[in-house]
């Protein structure tokens with residue numbers, strides 16, 4: 589029996605249904621009943637997929653774009669309804685599927701067994717069309733509430749780990765990243781680059797143009813720096829006008845090149861604001877650790893801080909390498925850096 593899918597535009601239905609047609613799976617081996625269920629739910633505006641046995645039901649529910657609600661017959665070839673429920677509930681990595689069991693078995697023990705297997709609700713045959721529609725709506729309402737909770741949790745998680753002004757990771761998140769990457773490096777080897785950036789004379793920007801405009805400049809500088817990194821690098825706002833960049837697998841040369849690209853992109857052109865063009869530059873402290881040295885993440889931070897201090901002392905708008913005088917260079921020698929491949 590092929591899998592059937594019916595869609596119908598929401599405008600055609602008289603009933604109140606969700607803005608986007610919800611996908612519903614019907615698994616029923618009795619062809620007459622299956623067609624009746626299909627007709628009923630399609631008429632209500634749902635996107636219906638129907639199958640005639642439990643194995644097909646499981647395949648649809650575990651597949652791409654699986655329906656979020658399933659109406660499963662109890663007795664079916666292949667797998668019975670409660671067995672499909674059990675298999676679905678074993679998988680916690682997938683979006684929740686609301687399951688409504690259809691059964692001709694009216695004894696209380698069977699109903700309990702169905703619910704124990706993971707079904708959310710049940711309906712006994714012969715069922716009333718109105719009641720089925722009402723129970724489907726209850727299921728969709730619960731799914732929608734659950735979706736709102738998930739979205740709210742995701743939003744909270746984002747807010748807890750990101751800086752509201754720049755949209756970058758916040759201090760806590762970028763510090764967590766440096767500790768995590770350092771642990772990974774100890775385990776797996778490789779190099780780890782860390783960069784600390786600080787906008788130059790930023791107080792003057794605020795003093796000259798006001799704090800709001802300073803915010804806009806800060807935001808654009810953050811955007812320019814983010815544009816320089818690889819997808820697996822982390823850029824975070826470390827403090828007021830300071831940024832911390834964690835570059836897993838970047839060695840000293842790679843980290844210095846990255847810092848130099850960031851420095852150039854900030855200095856290259858003025859930032860256009862509502863009050864006109866504002867020129868800013870930034871100074872960078874750079875450190876890289878290799879797997880042979882036993883340095884803690886906090887010590888790496890001290891190193892970049894120290895290198896940044898030196899970059900400020902030496903005139904700002906430059907990058908300074910920590911603890912490796914041979915690799916240390918200023919922006920004046922940046923032209924000697926080997927061109928980086930486009931990322």
Ligand code: GH3
Pocket residue numbers: 753786787788789790791792794798799800801802803806827828829900904
């Ligand atoms: P230096 O080159 O030595 O770093 O000079 P600086 O003026 O940047 O350094 P200082 O630490 O004296 O000043 C940092 C300034 O950054 C002062 C503070 O008002 C500003 N700042 C920090 N956070 C924000 C922010 O969120 N928005 C704005 N507009 N300014 C900020």
Ligand code: MG
Pocket residue numbers: 616617618661662663664
């Ligand atoms: Mg059956």
Ligand code: MG
Pocket residue numbers: 786787828829830
């Ligand atoms: Mg500062």
Ligand code: MG
Pocket residue numbers: 786787788789790791829
């Ligand atoms: Mg500063």
